[in-house]
Amino acid sequence: MRAELGSALKELTRALEAFAGHIRREARAVWMWTAPTGSELARGDVALSDLSRSEVPRSEAARSDLLRSEVPRSVLPTVRQTARRTVRRSEEVEAAARAFLSIQYAEGQGAHESRIAPGLVVVSGAGIALAEEVNYWKGRLAAVLKAMEGREEIGVVDRQTGARGRRPLREVALEAFYFRRLHYFQAVRKIIVLREDGKREREARGSEERERETERAERAERAEGAERRSEEEIGTPEYVSFSWASCRAVRRTSREALIEELGRRRLVSGKGASRLIERDLAILRRLPAGEPLALVREAPATVKANVAWPARGGRPATRRVCSAVAPLVMLGTALPERFRPLPQRAPERSVRQSRRDTELESKALLSTLPVFRYLKRHRSEKRGEAG
Numbered sequence: 001m002r003a004e005l006g007s008a009l010k011e012l013t014r015a016l017e018a019f020a021g022h023i024r025r026e027a028r029a030v031w032m033w034t035a036p037t038g039s040e041l042a043r044g045d046v047a048l049s050d051l052s053r054s055e056v057p058r059s060e061a062a063r064s065d066l067l068r069s070e071v072p073r074s075v076l077p078t079v080r081q082t083a084r085r086t087v088r089r090s091e092e093v094e095a096a097a098r099a100f101l102s103i104q105y106a107e108g109q110g111a112h113e114s115r116i117a118p119g120l121v122v123v124s125g126a127g128i129a130l131a132e133e134v135n136y137w138k139g140r141l142a143a144v145l146k147a148m149e150g151r152e153e154i155g156v157v158d159r160q161t162g163a164r165g166r167r168p169l170r171e172v173a174l175e176a177f178y179f180r181r182l183h184y185f186q187a188v189r190k191i192i193v194l195r196e197d198g199k200r201e202r203e204a205r206g207s208e209e210r211e212r213e214t215e216r217a218e219r220a221e222r223a224e225g226a227e228r229r230s231e232e233e234i235g236t237p238e239y240v241s242f243s244w245a246s247c248r249a250v251r252r253t254s255r256e257a258l259i260e261e262l263g264r265r266r267l268v269s270g271k272g273a274s275r276l277i278e279r280d281l282a283i284l285r286r287l288p289a290g291e292p293l294a295l296v297r298e299a300p301a302t303v304k305a306n307v308a309w310p311a312r313g314g315r316p317a318t319r320r321v322c323s324a325v326a327p328l329v330m331l332g333t334a335l336p337e338r339f340r341p342l343p344q345r346a347p348e349r350s351v352r353q354s355r356r357d358t359e360l361e362s363k364a365l366l367s368t369l370p371v372f373r374y375l376k377r378h379r380s381e382k383r384g385e386a387g
Contacts, residue, residue: 002173004144009177012103012137012187019130019191020097023121029335032092032099032119032327033242033303036344096121096327100134103187104179114185118242118303118342119327122335128193128234131329135190142188145170194330196235196309196318235318236332239308242324242342246301250360255291258371259284265368273368280366291379294360294372301346 023030099117109115123131148170155172157165174182259281266277305324311317322328324342360372373379 001144001147001169002176005141005148005173006177008137008141008144009179012134012141015130015134015137016101016103019127019134020101022123022127022130023097023100024093026127027093027096027121027123028333029122030089030092030096030119031335031339031341032095032117033342034344092119095119099327100191103183104181105183109183114183114325116303116325117327118324120240120242120305120335120339121327121329122332123329125234125331128329128331131191131193138188138190145184145188148173189326191326192322192324192328193234194237194240194307194322194328195233196237197233234331235309237307237330237336238310239306239338240328240330240336241306241338241340243304243306243340244301244343244346245304246346247299249297249299251295251297253293253295253371255284255287255289255293258293258295258366258369262368276368280368283366292374293365294374296360296364296370296372303342 095117096119099119102115102117106115121127148168151169152166153169153172154164155167155175157163157167171180174180262277262281262284266274266281303324305322305328307320307322309318330336359374359378361375363372365371365373
């Protein structure tokens with residue numbers, strides 16, 4: 001199992017370097033979101049990588065050198081604008097390359113923090129093939145890490161004393177391959193290739209059938225992939241629009257389960273909180289036995305992309321919505337004709353109208369937990385599903 005992990009890490013690193021190098025040299029167009037100044041993400045919306053070989057001038061003096069030119073004053077503003085655009089493109093290309101290379105925790109990154117890097121990278125068919133190669137090895141890495149779950153091995157538990165003891169096999173093995181800081185989500189999250197042929201889901205996650213295939217068959221498929229999946233099948237989007245999205249995480253629960261949970265909280269809470277809990281317990285006890293309730297928590301804002309391909313060949317236009325927390329990859333020669341970049345900041349309040357098909361009451365039932373009752377017309381249905 002260790003050998004499989006080492007092979008997956010080595011090949012994934014190689015594939016990522018090849019894809020990042022292709023972006024730096026041959027990307028046809030790149031757009032990358034920039035975190036607003038002063039925000040948490042402004043610390044670095046993508047983690048820096050030792051693999052980076054940026055040639056972009058970082059200092060103000062170096063930037064000024066790019067803007068100087070021995071040209072007449074009448075055309076100097078145009079030259080300056082062109083130089084600024086060149087610098088901006090170089091920075092975006094480098095940011096995209098680093099975003100794909102970021103599979104380990106950056107300095108100062110929290111244990112449960114996954115930094116975002118929304119963007120759009122336009123490549124040729126060769127670039128698509130390289131992205132598919134990366135996704136294959138991401139799937140292999142995810143499979144071997146999953147196989148290690150629940151297993152332990154003897155390893156160093158105290159670096160200062162050198163004391164040894166039982167530790168999770170995954171941690172010990174990753175340290176042995178110098179990937180102690182591997183960020184699981186960023187490492188196994190697959191590159192989303194915008195494709196019209198309905199295989200987007202396979203690019204986002206490998207199917208069980210694909211994982212069961214032999215390595216030899218997979219290599220043959222990847223070698224023939226670019227030829228078999230022609231540019232006509234992949235398609236080039238005519239519309240890409242990035243937007244902030246927020247949704248609620250809704251978990252169904254019951255009156256009895258909440259009474260039990262609040263009873264435990266009452267034992268460890270302070271005097272003021274205890275009074276609120278008693279009031280909520282009284283509300284719950286007045287409800288019918290077995291009444292289904294919903295525990296609702298607001299999820300942080302995330303990034304989505306609305307994508308559309310034109311109607312052609314008697315086929316209607318294709319539209320999809322996909323997650324866009326990392327750069328998307330598309331086939332083409334330029335950014336789509338209709339392109340809307342992501343606003344720098346997420347809106348403080350949702351600008352969308354409330355859904356009319358909601359199943360929950362608008363007002364929370366309790367004060368200590370975000371619990372909602374189902375509307376009357378849905379209660380019997382939910383009670384039956386819970387039974």
